[in-house]
Amino acid sequence: MHKWGMVIDLDRCSGCQTCMAACHAENNIAIIGPEESAMGRTIHWIELLPYIEGEYPHIKARLLPRPCMHCEHPACIKVCPVGATYVNEEGLVGIVYSRCIGCRYCTTACPYTVRSFNWYEPRWPKEMKGSLNRDVSIRGKGVVEKCSFCHHRLLKARERAKAEKRELLSEDYIPACVQACPSNAMYFGDLNDPFSTVSILSRERRAFKLLEDLGTEPKVIYLSEGM
Amino acid sequence: MESLQGLLRETWHFYKKTLILVSRGSKIYYAWCFSLLAIIIAGFIFYWKQHEMGLLETNMTDQVSWGLYIANFTYLVGMAAAAVLLVIPAYIYQFKPIKEIVVLGELFAASCMVMAILFVMVDLGRLDRFWHMLPFIGSMNFPASLLAWDVLALNGYLFLNLLIPIYLLVKSYYGKKPNWKFILPFILLSIPWAVGIHTVTAFLYNGLAARPFWNASILAPRFLASAFCSGPAIIIIIFQIIRRVSAIKIEDSALFKVAELIAYSMFLNLFLLGAEIFKEYYSGTVHMASFKYLFEGLHHHNELVPWIWAAMAMNVTAFILFLIPSTRKRLSTLNLGCLLIIVGVWIEKGPGFVIPGFVPDPLGEIHEYVPNLVEFMVSFGIWALGLLIFTLLMKVAIPIETGEFSHTEYEKERPYLRPH
Numbered sequence: 185m186h187k188w189g190m191v192i193d194l195d196r197c198s199g200c201q202t203c204m205a206a207c208h209a210e211n212n213i214a215i216i217g218p219e220e221s222a223m224g225r226t227i228h229w230i231e232l233l234p235y236i237e238g239e240y241p242h243i244k245a246r247l248l249p250r251p252c253m254h255c256e257h258p259a260c261i262k263v264c265p266v267g268a269t270y271v272n273e274e275g276l277v278g279i280v281y282s283r284c285i286g287c288r289y290c291t292t293a294c295p296y297t298v299r300s301f302n303w304y305e306p307r308w309p310k311e312m313k314g315s316l317n318r319d320v321s322i323r324g325k326g327v328v329e330k331c332s333f334c335h336h337r338l339l340k341a342r343e344r345a346k347a348e349k350r351e352l353l354s355e356d357y358i359p360a361c362v363q364a365c366p367s368n369a370m371y372f373g374d375l376n377d378p379f380s381t382v383s384i385l386s387r388e389r390r391a392f393k394l395l396e397d398l399g400t401e402p403k404v405i406y407l408s409e410g411m
Numbered sequence: 412m413e414s415l416q417g418l419l420r421e422t423w424h425f426y427k428k429t430l431i432l433v434s435r436g437s438k439i440y441y442a443w444c445f446s447l448l449a450i451i452i453a454g455f456i457f458y459w460k461q462h463e464m465g466l467l468e469t470n471m472t473d474q475v476s477w478g479l480y481i482a483n484f485t486y487l488v489g490m491a492a493a494a495v496l497l498v499i500p501a502y503i504y505q506f507k508p509i510k511e512i513v514v515l516g517e518l519f520a521a522s523c524m525v526m527a528i529l530f531v532m533v534d535l536g537r538l539d540r541f542w543h544m545l546p547f548i549g550s551m552n553f554p555a556s557l558l559a560w561d562v563l564a565l566n567g568y569l570f571l572n573l574l575i576p577i578y579l580l581v582k583s584y585y586g587k588k589p590n591w592k593f594i595l596p597f598i599l600l601s602i603p604w605a606v607g608i609h610t611v612t613a614f615l616y617n618g619l620a621a622r623p624f625w626n627a628s629i630l631a632p633r634f635l636a637s638a639f640c641s642g643p644a645i646i647i648i649i650f651q652i653i654r655r656v657s658a659i660k661i662e663d664s665a666l667f668k669v670a671e672l673i674a675y676s677m678f679l680n681l682f683l684l685g686a687e688i689f690k691e692y693y694s695g696t697v698h699m700a701s702f703k704y705l706f707e708g709l710h711h712h713n714e715l716v717p718w719i720w721a722a723m724a725m726n727v728t729a730f731i732l733f734l735i736p737s738t739r740k741r742l743s744t745l746n747l748g749c750l751l752i753i754v755g756v757w758i759e760k761g762p763g764f765v766i767p768g769f770v771p772d773p774l775g776e777i778h779e780y781v782p783n784l785v786e787f788m789v790s791f792g793i794w795a796l797g798l799l800i801f802t803l804l805m806k807v808a809i810p811i812e813t814g815e816f817s818h819t820e821y822e823k824e825r826p827y828l829r830p831h
Contacts, residue, residue, distance in 0.1 A: 220467070223470075223472055224472030224473050224474050224475075224778050225467065225472055225473060226473075233774060259619065259620060259621060261555075262552075262555040262556060263555075263556050263557065263558065263618075263619070264552055264556055265543075265544050265551065265552055265556040265558035265559045265562065266540075266543040266544055266549060266550050266551065266552060267550050267551075267552040268543075268550075283540075283543060283550060284536075284537065284540075285535050285536065285537050285540045285541060285543050285544065286466075286535050286536015286537045286540075287531075287534065287535055287536070287558060288476040288477065288534075288536070289556070289558055289615075291473065291476045292476055292477060292619060292621075292622070292768075292769075293619050293621060294621065294773075295620065295621035295773040296773070296774070297473070297474070297772055297773060297774055297776075299473075300473055301466070301473060301476060301536060302465070302536065303465055303466050303467040303471075304464070304465045304467040305465060325465040325467075325536065326465060326466070326535075326536030326537040327536060327537060328536075395621075395773065398620045398621065399620070400620075
């Protein structure tokens with residue numbers, strides 16, 4: 185059984201936001217104007233969080249890409265009153281959009297603020313309608329959504345492997361953000377395989393996880409010399 | 412056959428009389444009901460706008476994802492739970508002045524429950540899917556989700572607080588003694604259930620590791636203590652209005668007894684708050700940020716500061732007023748204290764409790780929140796609806812209690828029904 189995980193090397197990340205752009209295009213994330221954006225209603229499945237390192241004058245401002253952590257013990261799942269969110273055996277945390285009632289209890293429970301609520305009906309400029317990804321469902325107003333590690337790509341890869349009559353290899357499946365990263369700062373793979381790139385990197389001295397003391401056991405591992 | 416016909420006729424008469432009772436009243440009664448109705452309609456129009464456009468119409472954001480609605484919900488659950496402060500002296504200690512009015516308190520709890528449930532409903536992004544939360548027909552995540560617990564606890568409490576008073580009132584209507592063997596277990600059950608609804612509501616916030624402001628084990632006791640101040644305070648005011656506009660007798664001693672209970676609860680409330688403030692400020696960890704935001708302001712964000720200090724001043728003043736017997740037993744100071752508590756506790760455990768949980772968010776970002784017109788209007792609408800339900804319930808319950816509306820009166824009207 186695979187256990188999918190991601191490694192983000194902050195020392196390589198240039199903060200170019202390509203991962204965000206790729207994610208928006210891949211996952212049909214709605215576009216909104218600057219007013220609502222200023223209100224804090226933008227939806228990003230991966231977001232670059234600004235953070236400050238060091239003390240003045242040795243200060244460094246950095247950006248930290250934050251997808252869903254796909255925690256081993258997610259805080260969001262147990263709180264959902266209708267069982268609309270789940271973690272599967274491969275460690276992916278998903279949402280059943282058609283079951284979500286929009287109570288935003290999971291948004292409140294998530295320590296990483298990865299969950300976004302659809303405050304409005306999603307809209308795209310007319311010219312963009314044709315470029316929507318048909319593999320990803322569109323979320324209507326009133327439900328919560330978040331990064332799925334491009335789960336649809338896993339489903340596709342599995343189908344392809346089946347058609348080619350072979351086992352699924354971890355190289356077959358890669359989320360859009362990792363694929364798009366121009367500075368090779370993101371890695372994706374099977375954490376259960378001790379020799380996979382992500383496993384090897386996760387054992388590095390530079391490795392750390394966000395808010396680990398909450399017992400969530402995130403499957404997104406960061407690498408940084410500075411922290 | 413004849414007895415069935417008789418029963419149907421009696422029931423029909425009962426309902427007809429009920430309708431007549433609620434549709435006739437003084438000019439003030441009409442003015443009151445129609446102004447409530449106007450507020451309800453206005454609230455509904457604003458809600459409709461929110462329903463059509465999405466929660467975009469409110470001022471809530473991804474950072475502060477619960478606002479005025481959930482603040483009101485929390486407060487009203489406490490209000491409903493507070494009916495237990497009438498139930499205990501009435502049924503356990505058989506304190507006569509309160510026993511005469513306990514039914515009114517239970518109907519008050521039922522009205523509060525309706526409001527609390529409505530506040531959750533208007534907060535949902537998909538109202539059409541609310542049935543997903545219901546047991547058996549939906550896909551309720553019980554026992555893992557505390558919100559699922561709350562659905563059961565709140566509806567159960569609503570059921571108890573309708574069953575008990577309606578049973579007692581119907582018995583009283585027929586001039587019969589209630590069958591205590593039947594109803595007493597429900598009454599006794601309603602006592603721990605009242606504590607339960609507010610504990611479950613506290614746990615709803617309490618269990619979130621990501622929100623240190625709520626993640627304090629003192630939360631449930633604090634909730635109960637503040638509820639046992641604000642609920643009885645509003646009950647004292649309502650009882651004085653009722654005895655002025657209706658024939659029912661409510662003794663001052665009942666009010667003073669309730670006021671005494673408020674004094675104890677307010678002491679506990681302030682003590683528990685003090686314990687929490689000490690722990691936060693003395694240990695001074697990063698988890699103090701929300702407390703700082705609430706009481707001092709954080710990085711020049713200090714929207715809630717004047718509110719919470721006003722609430723503190725109100726609560727302490729009211730505590731002193733209720734502590735001194737001479738001010739507690741004078742109606743003018745008693746009422747002043749009640750009003751201070753109603754407002755003070757609303758600020759403290761409504762917006763003063765919900766909003767700082769979100770500010771700063773777990774990653775340290777600060778986004779402030781002020782409710783907008785839509786949220787205020789919808790909230791007023793729900794409050795007005797609750798008051799209207801309570802008023803109509805009182806319009807029927809009080810004549811039954813005083814004996815004006817009873818089966819014997821009905822028999823007197825129709826002498827031929829009497830057995831020869």
